[in-house]
Amino acid sequence: MVVIAMLSAIAFILSLIEFIRYPQDGGISLCSMMPVMLLSLLYGRTAGLTGGIIFGLLSLLNGAYVVHPVQFLLDYIFATMALGLADVFGSESKVKAIMGSLLAVIVSVFVSFLSGVVFFGEFAPPGMGVALYSFLYNFTTAGVEGILSIVVIAFIPLERFKKQISTESKVA
Known part of the structure; x- marks a missing residue:
């Protein structure tokens, strides 16, 4: 419970450490998706999903942009919770961890994309389709950040961390 928190x-x-800030509460930050994906890869899917929900709720402290209860669920609960799916293929090998993390990012971005299509179409520039606008907006924010997070995860020695966690849990 402490590790999840x-x-x-x-x-x-x-x-909170943003490289690029977009309108409507978006941007690219310093790999904020990575801790939730690591939580899933090191402690399992339940811990990752729980951590994702908590991360989404904590994100409300930074100023929420909520236009509808369903949009709140999509953007602040389901999108962050999806990051907890990083262990869907397991974490026994680096390839499985990367593929699971990629799937988690794709699901997270897709949920945000749906929210954008349904609730933020009015922000699309004149002449641009709502779906294209939502795709571009969400891919260039959460998608890019997710890819950066996966690159960092690729360099993290997951097996060493899992071994240390296993050793510590036997001592405790």
């Missing part, structure tokens, strides 16, 4: 808090802190 700590990694969710780290995800929130990383989300």
Whole structure:
């Protein structure tokens, strides 16, 4: 429980460090998706999904842009919770961890894309389709950040971390 809280808090802190800020509460931050995906890869899907929900709720502290209850669920609960699916293929090998993390990012971006299509179409520039606008907006924010997070995960020695966690849980 403490690890879930700590990694969710780290995800929130990383989300405050933004490289690029977009209108309507978007942008590219310092790999804020990574702690939730790591939580899933190291402690399992339940821990990852729980951490994603907590991260989404913590994100409300940074100023929420809510236009409808369903949009709140899509953007602040389901999109962050989807990051907890990173262990869907397992974490026994680096390839499985990367593929699972990629799937988690794709699901997260897709949920945000749906929210954009349904609730934020009015922000599309004249002449641009709502779906294209939502895709471009969400891919260039959450998609890019997710790819950066996956690159960092590729360099993290997951097996060493899992071994250390296993050793510590036997001692405790």
